[in-house]
Amino acid sequence: MKKVIYILAFLGLPLSYFAQVNVEFEKKNFPDRKDQLKEAINQFKEGNAIFDEGDKRFLLAALPHYLEAQTFNPNNDLLNFRIGYCYLNSHDQGRATEYITKAYQLNPAVDKKIRFYLGNVIQLKSEWTKAITEYEAYKATVSSKDAAELKIVNRRIEECRNGIELSKTPIRVFIDNVGQDINGTFGDYSPVITADESIMMFTSRRPGGVNPALSVEDNLPHEDIWVSTKVNKKWTTARNIGLPVNLELHNSAICLSPDGNKLITYDGSKQNGDLFISELHGALWTKPETLGKAINSDGHEPSASFSYDGKVLYFVSDRKEGLGGHDIYYSVINEKGKFEKAVNIGPTLNTEYDEDGVYMMPDGKTMYFSSKGHMGIGGYDIFKTTLENGVWTKPVNVGIPINTPDDDVFYVLAANGRHAYYSSSSMKGYGGQDIFKITILGPEKQPLLNTEDQLLAMAANPISNLKTEGAIESKGPKMALLKGVITDAKTNAVLEAAIELFDNEKNILLATFKSNSSTGRYLVTLPAGRNYGIAVKKDGYLFHSENFIIDQNADYIEYNKDVALKKIEVGSVIVLRNIFFDFDKATIRPESASELDRLIKLLNENPTIKIELGSHTDSKGSDDYNMKLSDNRSRSVVDYLITKGIGADRLTAKGYGETKPIDTNDTDEGRQNNRRTEFKIMSK
């Protein structure tokens, strides 16, 4: 030992680093505590029995025994090493540091990979260069023929180098614990949110779940799904979502649809872990049903996310045909509502390492996922990719400090792109993993100075010439969020109605959503770059139409649009927002097709009603011109309907010109509202 100390002192390490001496569990070391020694040895052995099975999933079960033994003898090299190793394989890796470090101090030869594990715990502290030193030291001991081991250590070194690189340009964020109304002393993790951040569901191991019994694996309450809603910008105290979503064993939240009406859950007891879906009907969630064979395999499916229109499911699986570990797959939902065969998303995103925590943004083209590969800095890191012309871009690490050397996974972003939520045990919380809110601040904001110059010589008073910064790139996704409440126009009762989303230019139905039957609430996401026709429909009511043209470069915006549906009765009037004419002409544009089809369907389903098609203009142009234009336009619509088989005796064309404005003619928006086609039920 003396020699060892000399050598290490020569290496520049302080002697105090090695001041502690290894203490074996032997009688001679505890002459007065034989009984306690015996118990400690038993605990050590019990721990070893679990540890030596070599199944990392059960290492946590060894910990209580080891910790008990360590309380008795804190200075045993192997015991400290094994505790550290158990923690390194847990969700609480940070706690490995003291044990691995101590094990090394007690005996630098405690394990042939001790320098590697020392590198692990130093890497966890983001001390990249020091970690590389340890990895290099370990690497020097690895045989050049041991390609697998060299690959592992080289990957670690690469991660540290990535850490050095990414540390140069940390992203600016606030990371806040979401508070005690959500987080408790037990583990809280895997948050999922609606697009507008009004609802959060998460998985928790707190008491108070559906099954009061503790889990046999770790003597903790079972995983259950809990829910909180945001009221006046504050999260309400979380409540258990209850039966039938939470069942007897572990149930966790995986994905919440943007509108909060569909929830994908995970059940670890089925085929190594399967995915299920539950739907919200009114105030009640349906019993989760399996996503079926296309999605659930014999392997492990721990994560999934729907596309914004609900027509594609992206999910993670470790099924055999993957590129290594867990991979991301997708499955298209066919017209019958069934999942088509799953397709591996490909090597741009999937690596030989694990991928997990897939999350599809409601903008329809941005995906976040976690990976242990790519340009990672340790454990799972969160990456971003976008779908450009049908091809996924090379994933980009979202940066430090969102990504840490620990596992960073289950990252969900609000539709505004400004807030994200994830769980972590590496930050100060209330116990176990906690859920944190990330506020993404974007590039550092530069201050703005007053620049005063007398730019014009005649103006002796300075003209303020603001020196403005270059335009900053809006960080929010290019999309809009449309939400509101659907009610009966007369009774104000909330309604469950269908919301159909059309691409007017392509005349295709993009997606159908439903408002909630007990709240009438709906939420639709509108990715940028389309002319959207929106039809709110319910049997017995006239449909309500809206039109949104979301420019490709539009900033994120939220529209609140409450819709009052009118019954099909004489006198009811609706505005047809998706009938378009050529400029200053009465020619109906092709984008009007879906709206006209709806109108024809309505007339066919109600064969006795007679309607007036009224056309209105804004106040630009002369009265006579506007009257003539509106007459011609209403006539065009009527003529079109006649060509589609609607009886001419049921249709009246009427031009109102600018005589009946419904908004001001002083603004572009007002004028746009005034230019409209309406129909009115004249008799039934």
Next chain:
Amino acid sequence: MKKIITTLFMALSCYVFSQDTVKVASQLTPEQQAEADYNSGIEQLKRKDYLTAVDFFTKSVAVKPDFDKAFYNRAVALTQLKRYTEAYQDINKVIAKSPQNADAYFTKSLIFFNDNKKDSQLVALDKCLAVNANHSEANYYKGLVLYENGEYKTAIDNYNKAIAGNANYIYAYNDRASAKRALSDLAGSIADYEKAISMDDKDAFLYNNLGSAYRENKNYAKAIESYNKALQVNEKYLIALTNRGAAKLEDNNLKGAHDDFEEALRKDPSNSSAFNGLASVYIKQKEYQKAKDMANKAIQSNAKNGPAYFNRGIARQMLREDEGSCADWKKAAELGVAAAKSFVNSDCSE
């Protein structure tokens, strides 16, 4: 704007005096009395007693209804009294009688300017220039109007003509430089400011403008040198001092910037720009509470200081006063700070 009006009066006076005084004999005929009244009117104009001046010119034209110079000068006096309708009538009489009188059109354009009728001002200037395309002052003023309309390229055309008519037109060089700067032609701008300075090295504002052009070109050494010269010419010219502080800040000389803003505040304890400059320094130093305090003072001194709201918004965001920061950026956006609107969009959605 007040000063603009004053300088316009100077311009008007220039044309008043061009309508020379007339010699009057000792024994006065009615016509001679009219001329004497005319001369008295001019004296009153010089004393800025416009009401009395109008009275004299009125007496003069009552006796001599074709006395154009009296109508012309009465128009000037009426303009100063903001009696624009009467001023138009008088100048129109002059124009009706002498449709080729370019100066009359020019004076009419200045009346329109005072009456805040920019479009009509341009029409009058165009008529002046139709009569005399080389009317240097009319070209200069047309350039000024176009500049204020943001039509910098066309403004430069007119400044070119003004300079062609008067190679020593210092103001035209200055304004052309500013127009070039607005079009990001910084090299051209710097050349014009330097030309103006070569003809007049006693005007601090010319050095200041040159400094700001260099600063925009990120030539901070030259910018600071120019601001220094402005301060040598006029040590009370605090604009150059705060601009120098800004140049130092942009050059990451935070201490130098801090010192300049402090010095500006010693000379003018209510200098809003200097307070805002200090706020900017503190933001760079990540001392957000201090930055907020300084921005507060900047706003107290000038409630319309958009950049101060903008900076206070940055400080408050970092102090976790989210609602306050968004309110500040909204206010800054209202005050014309484009970048603030961008922050409202990106950072203020819930």
